[in-house]
Amino acid sequence: MEKLFDICFKTGLLFTVVSFILGLIFGGETDLGVETDLDIDIDLDLDTDIEFEGVSKGVGTVSPLKPTIIAAFVTVFGGVGLMVINKGYSDILALLIGTIFAFFVSILMYKLIIVPLHKRQTVAHSNKSLIGHEARVILTIPHNEMGKIRYVIHKNTYTAPAKALDDDGIITEGEIVIIKKIEKHIFYVEKK
Structure with missing residues (x-):
């Protein structure tokens, strides 16, 4: 035993x-x-x-x-x-x-x-109320690829996978973005 x-x-x-x-x-x-x-x-x-x-x-x-x-x-x-x-x-x-x-x-x-x-x-x-919320890019979002954002809700910080809503270019690390939609746990963002 x-x-x-x-x-x-x-x-x-x-x-x-x-x-x-x-x-x-x-x-x-x-x-x-x-x-x-x-x-x-x-x-x-x-x-x-x-x-x-x-x-x-x-x-x-x-x-x-x-x-x-x-x-x-x-x-x-x-x-x-x-x-x-x-x-x-x-x-x-x-x-x-x-x-x-x-x-x-x-x-x-x-x-x-x-x-x-x-x-x-x-x-x-x-929470769908995140639409329109600001976030900061913490991992560059390349053209048609995933990156990562960080956002704050009720003094708690969260991260999420993100893609650029418009396919015009790259959103670099540190830029502020606006969350435009969330589909299948992917946050689609645009530059502020």
Whole structure:
């Protein structure tokens, strides 16, 4: 049983470290000033409605079967199981305590971190009131290609993939643009 706990702990820890490193390379903006465009995530979405600032918006709720939650469960299960066995308790007790702690940490992580972040991101990016809003180009938008913009809503900063609405030329990094339309999570912009 100790080998099972050891494998779970090391696998969960390895997944967390690898996810962090790949997140720095492919996942988005970090405190190190690195920005990238690829976002890989696997989850199961269920359609629900939520109330946000008095306006009801249909958004998908995030599933608890996200890789982050599963990795947290496996890591805590393995780590707590190893600690209980090393204290001299039985395998059954280690299995029970490891499972309880893993569920508790996973539920807390889901309720306090994953769900609030998902709701905030979904509502912010599905809001059609962004049409006409100013944004700054943070990755040059070449002719007929994608770039990236940064905009601020309610003192929160967001980034989004962007294309020039008119195909006349290049919109360079640092220029201020106006969001003209949003289709399939792509923001179409024009120079201000």
